[in-house]
Amino acid sequence: MKQVFIVYLLIMALVTYALRAVPFMAFRRKVRNRFFRSFLYYIPYTVLAAMTFPAVLFATKSLLPAALGTATALVLAYRGKGMVLVSLSACAVALAAGFLF
């Protein structure tokens, strides 16, 4: 049987929505347990970091443009630059490096 786009769409949307909304609705009270609170404190940063490295290094066809773009983002973020500047500078450097090397 041929799979239908609309069913795929519904599955994607519903699974993703449930993962977001259900735990958000279920946890109504402040977590008192210090261990669990600390765990949750680190979650945003560990998730984003694990998703970034090493995947970012393979975002372009060869390693060098991606590596230079990443380095640019790290330096600008360290200097406290905003999200857009950091992000677009990384793209621009990777693009330029892709042409140069």
Add this chain to the structure above:
Amino acid sequence: MSRRKEYMEGFRNGIPIALGYYFVSFTFGIVGSKNGLSWWETVLISMTNLTSAGQFAGVLIIAAQGSYLEMAISQFVINLRYSLMGISLSQNTDENFGTGSRAVLGFGITDEIFGVAANRKEPVSRIFFLGLMTLPYFGWTLGTLMGAVLGDIMNEALSDAMGLAIYGMFIAIVVPKAKEERHTLLIVLLAVAISCLFYFVPLFSSLSGGYAAVICAVAASLAGAFFFPVKAAEEQEAAA
């Protein structure tokens, strides 16, 4: 703070996210049209999912005519991190953020929206959160549309380089925090180390990216909670 002011504050915080989303979803639009989806199908996916990695994986499954079960499992695994984010965010919402608003606004929990909301010092109100997700939603949708329509005429080197946009946003959220707190830096580095292990060690590298990210984040955060439990004062400050 008045409701209007609070909404506008969230709205302003959403501007950089929306710009980043525009570029990332532009790439998604290209991928969608390259994989045989029509422009409106690609846009519909973005409007109902509002997520990056899951959508990219989803389109590939659709293109390959994979099973519905495969689709459900892949989305579950890749997006499981949102559950952790939802729990984490629930710790920093104000008292008016009730179940109904959570059901609606929970849709807006993305990596970056969550990242900004979690970094906020004051408790997150539903008005602020609604303001925060407004522009990113339109940026994500519009970028997808433009990518799906214009993707064919775009240079491959350019679309390749734009793939870095999303990682740049992640880096902009994590690095300032890691700079500020040594313990967060160490735990972040641990997460990266485990992630590299998953990526490069053959035994583990068959794990999908989303699943690997969840395992890395949980393992590193557990280590963080064990070795560097945060003090309540520090949390207040960080939440602030």
